[in-house]
Amino acid sequence: METTTKIICITCPKGCTLDVTHDGQTVLRVKPGCKRGHDYVKRELVDPRRMVATTVRVQGGIHPLLPVATAAPFPKPRIIELMHALRWIELQAPVIMGQPILRDALGTGIDILASRDMPVEVRSPYWSPEES
Numbered sequence: 001m002e003t004t005t006k007i008i009c010i011t012c013p014k015g016c017t018l019d020v021t022h023d024g025q026t027v028l029r030v031k032p033g034c035k036r037g038h039d040y041v042k043r044e045l046v047d048p049r050r051m052v053a054t055t056v057r058v059q060g061g062i063h064p065l066l067p068v069a070t071a072a073p074f075p076k077p078r079i080i081e082l083m084h085a086l087r088w089i090e091l092q093a094p095v096i097m098g099q100p101i102l103r104d105a106l107g108t109g110i111d112i113l114a115s116r117d118m119p120v121e122v123r124s125p126y127w128s129p130e131e132s
């Protein structure tokens with residue numbers, strides 16, 4: 001059955017609202033938009049994906065949280081499941097930018113990578129717990 005849905009294209013900063021006429025997952029017409037927008041709509045109907053960026057806990061680093069991100073766009077319906085999995089990860093500093101934090105996340109073949117270095121916190125010999 002032919003249906004028309006409005007989809008906002010997130011491929012570029014213009015953020016066009018596209019009128020997509022489709023029959024199930026088969027795209028029949030897209031108005032307006034460019035070729036990249038039309039390709040986005042086709043992917044969005046069949047296998048929507050997003051880049052995911054979040055943080056995981058790290059012990060002994062200069063900060064308690066390490067920014068991490070997916071190495072590739074991640075299946076949108078499984079993002080909440082991914083966030084639950086990352087919640088239980090606790091790393092030990094040092095961590096190098098680009099280091100895999102979780103390989104083959106949820107069996108998708110997509111790794112989760114560190115987005116920055118996390119060096120070990122070096123404390124002064126005069127450091128006391130009251131200072132932190």
Ligand code: SF4
Pocket residue numbers: 009010011012013014015016032033034035036037038
């Ligand atoms: S349809 Fe084309 S111009 Fe519009 S947001 Fe998508 S990529 Fe950008």
